[in-house]
Amino acid sequence: MSITLYTPATGFPDLEAKIAYGLARVGIEAFGMEKVAMHDEGGFYRIVIDIDENESGKLDKTFNLLCRRLLSSSYIPFNTPGIAGRSAESISVSQDEIFSLDSYKSIIFSAENRRTENICRHGNSFIGNIIGITVATSYHHKRDGIDTSIQQNVPRRPTNPKNVCKVCALLSLFGTWYASFIFNIADREVIAIPIPKGKVNGIKLQEIYTLQHQIRKNWINQEIPQVIIPLIFLSKIPSSADILEGFDLFIAVFSRQQGYHVDGLFLVPVEHYLDFIRQTPYNIATIDNMLRRGAYSALQELNKAIYNQDKTSLPIFARLYVQETSTNNFTNLLYTETRKYLLREVAMISSEIIENSALGSLARTLRYFIREKKYGYADDIRNARKESKVFESTVAKMLREGRLRLEQKKMIHLPTDEEMKEVFRMANADFEDTKTALVILAFSFAPRAEEETNEIIEEVQNA
Numbered sequence: 001m002s003i004t005l006y007t008p009a010t011g012f013p014d015l016e017a018k019i020a021y022g023l024a025r026v027g028i029e030a031f032g033m034e035k036v037a038m039h040d041e042g043g044f045y046r047i048v049i050d051i052d053e054n055e056s057g058k059l060d061k062t063f064n065l066l067c068r069r070l071l072s073s074s075y076i077p078f079n080t081p082g083i084a085g086r087s088a089e090s091i092s093v094s095q096d097e098i099f100s101l102d103s104y105k106s107i108i109f110s111a112e113n114r115r116t117e118n119i120c121r122h123g124n125s126f127i128g129n130i131i132g133i134t135v136a137t138s139y140h141h142k143r144d145g146i147d148t149s150i151q152q153n154v155p156r157r158p159t160n161p162k163n164v165c166k167v168c169a170l171l172s173l174f175g176t177w178y179a180s181f182i183f184n185i186a187d188r189e190v191i192a193i194p195i196p197k198g199k200v201n202g203i204k205l206q207e208i209y210t211l212q213h214q215i216r217k218n219w220i221n222q223e224i225p226q227v228i229i230p231l232i233f234l235s236k237i238p239s240s241a242d243i244l245e246g247f248d249l250f251i252a253v254f255s256r257q258q259g260y261h262v263d264g265l266f267l268v269p270v271e272h273y274l275d276f277i278r279q280t281p282y283n284i285a286t287i288d289n290m291l292r293r294g295a296y297s298a299l300q301e302l303n304k305a306i307y308n309q310d311k312t313s314l315p316i317f318a319r320l321y322v323q324e325t326s327t328n329n330f331t332n333l334l335y336t337e338t339r340k341y342l343l344r345e346v347a348m349i350s351s352e353i354i355e356n357s358a359l360g361s362l363a364r365t366l367r368y369f370i371r372e373k374k375y376g377y378a379d380d381i382r383n384a385r386k387e388s389k390v391f392e393s394t395v396a397k398m399l400r401e402g403r404l405r406l407e408q409k410k411m412i413h414l415p416t417d418e419e420m421k422e423v424f425r426m427a428n429a430d431f432e433d434t435k436t437a438l439v440i441l442a443f444s445f446a447p448r449a450e451e452e453t454n455e456i457i458e459e460v461q462n463a
């Protein structure tokens with residue numbers, strides 16, 4: 001036997017998820033996490049509580065208890081991004097208010113489509129729907145034509161703000177504080193809500209709850225481009241990788257300028273990010289390096305590469321990373337582990353190319369010039385097209401300069417003729433992958449420790 005509760009299918013992904021989390025939280029408080037599961041039904045959620053129907057009275061009791069315990073003052077609403085001043089007062093619960101969750105026990109099919117109708121279509125008492133409850137409230141209000149009103153035979157979009165029932169508003173607050181992440185980036189407030197895909201059990205919900213306590217303490221004190229927020233956010237909680245598997249992330253960025261303003265709103269799939277973060281701690285260190293040095297162009301390029309699995313962004317990222325994270329007396333290169341991940345998992349280049357010793361030998365020469373901050377050869381190789389023969393002529397030019405350095409008694413490594421033949425054969429067979437691998441290998445620390453030591457000695461000698 002079990003009880004099923006339904007969210008109202010409002011059409012707002014953040015509100016729906018928060019109501020679902022709120023209902024689940026009530027279920028978990030009343031009956032324990034093992035009894036509760038949440039199912040994504042595409043547009044609404046089903047919360048199944050594994051109890052006898054005659055126990056359902058305990059749900060209402062628990063809900064009212066939680067409301068009085070947590071929401072009788074305006075403290076929580078006040079500290080929720082998107083809720084300010086008078087709205088916070090309107091959400092607090094007074095001593096004599098008693099609520100029921102009965103309206104969530106069935107799916108509401110019919111909408112009256114009146115202006116006065118709550119967006120959740122529940123008949124309970126209502127409050128004005130605000131940004132803190134439904135972020136899209138700050139955008140033009142329209143539910144895909146459903147609530148278009150006809151005036152003088154012309155369909156119009158209603159401009160008056162809609163209401164939501166108070167029970168949904170309270171559940172949404174519980175949901176916010178139970179399973180979403182609130183943090184600050186410089187002077188902006190950010191809320192990230194995991195949007196479930198498929199089934200989520202109570203144990204998973206408790207994990208999210210634990211995870212969000214870590215992020216609450218985490219402030220990012222610098223302005224960062226909005227597009228990299230999901231990557232930065234996830235890299236700050238590496239343990240999120242397993243927990244947030246199977247969720248999308250709904251992210252809203254707020255600023256305060258006489259009340260709240262929504263600066264950005266995005267719904268992102270996170271699996272590629274999670275994969276990047278999970279693979280090796282060096283990937284997280286790579287992000288930290290860029291944040292520390294304010295290497296935002298490199299970060300945006302890395303974001304493009306990971307999010308879109310776009311291999312053409314990778315060589316540009318490698319170049320920007322080295323340029324933006326190096327100092328005057330130290331050339332910072334990509335970690336071997338990160339380089340391996342990017343070449344294998346993002347660029348999907350075969351190990352015959354990545355681990356080819358002839359290509360590694362030529363990359364070592366190219367790295368010599370990169371350490372001198374001479375990026376021209378690497379840039380020309382990156383931009384080369386197969387037909388243009390720029391690849392061949394750039395490599396020839398670089399080797400000429402290399403031989404000159406050798407005559408000047410510099411410790412530069414040069415590939416053998418055999419190795420060069422091998423590289424050109426590879427480039428002929430698979431031009432894009434060969435040049436991508438070459439450039440990224442050159443922008444990375446040498447794979448073997450002894451070679452690395454040699455190169456650092458060279459760098460010191462050349463300085």
Ligand SMILES: [Zn+2]
Nearest residue numbers: 120122165168
């Ligand atoms: Zn409602």
